[in-house]
Amino acid sequence: MFTPENTVIGFIGTGVMGKSMAGHLMAAGYQVFIYSRTKEKAGDLLEQGAEWGETPQEVATKANVIFTMVGYPSDVEEIYLGENGLVHHAKPGSYLIDMTTSAPSLAVKIYKAAKGRDIHSIDAPVSGGDVGAKEAKLSIMVGGEEEDVEAVRPLLNLMGTNIIYQGRAGAGQHTKMCNQIAIASNMIGVCEAIVYAEKAGLNPDAVLKSITTGAAGSWSLTNLAPRMLNGNFEPGFYIKHFIKDMKIALDEAENMEMKVPGLALAKKLYDQLAEMGEENSGTQALYKYWKS
Incomplete structure (x- = not known):
């Protein structure tokens, strides 16, 4: 069982969500080594007592449980499988937990490489x-060996309230694709409902009630x-990352010979927003599509 006495945690990626998630682990008394490409983003955590790792490799040599929360599958692949990556430098018996939304096939690739080095x-x-990250109420969709998942569940409980084991390696990522597909069409409906209320001369706040x-x-x-x-279009989740997720889901659906017209439409609209310079806005900025 992982306790503050026998566990050193690594956390790579301290952005909008990762910062809060790492903070919850620290608040529970764990020693946490952090790494982010932009050290300034980790300033608050360092002031609170987190320790800095100059590279993912250094974090891997210090910690026996390492979480990652980065941007794109390419980042995940570099951090895990690159020459200086976690799989090559983590200690045998360590646990690597990727919380990034990434490709299911990459999750399987990392799992196989890690297993070959006696890493979970x-x-x-x-x-x-x-x-959800700030309030430690995240929904966490988990794939891997069930025994490994149960071993780290107490740590996951510090960050989320709905932690469901979905199956073998990659199953967590496939489940997240289901989540993003549902959100994509829903966001269109939310925006259309708000704009409809405004054009009908209604009080949209009252309509929401x-x-x-x-x-x-x-x-949403x-x-x-x-x-x-x-x-307020500040990012709780960046449009550029949502577009990335939708691209993954579209590719996976194509591999399964499945049509996803709602998802395809949502990605088209968000691509247009990105072309308008909104890629760093929150996903709620889809509202601006009807205002342009």
């Missing part, structure tokens, strides 16, 4: 955005629609 690899992407608790209710409607109305 788990894919555990999350949902809940910046709010009616529809968020009915059959139309969703996380409750949490992101108010941000749209307040003109």
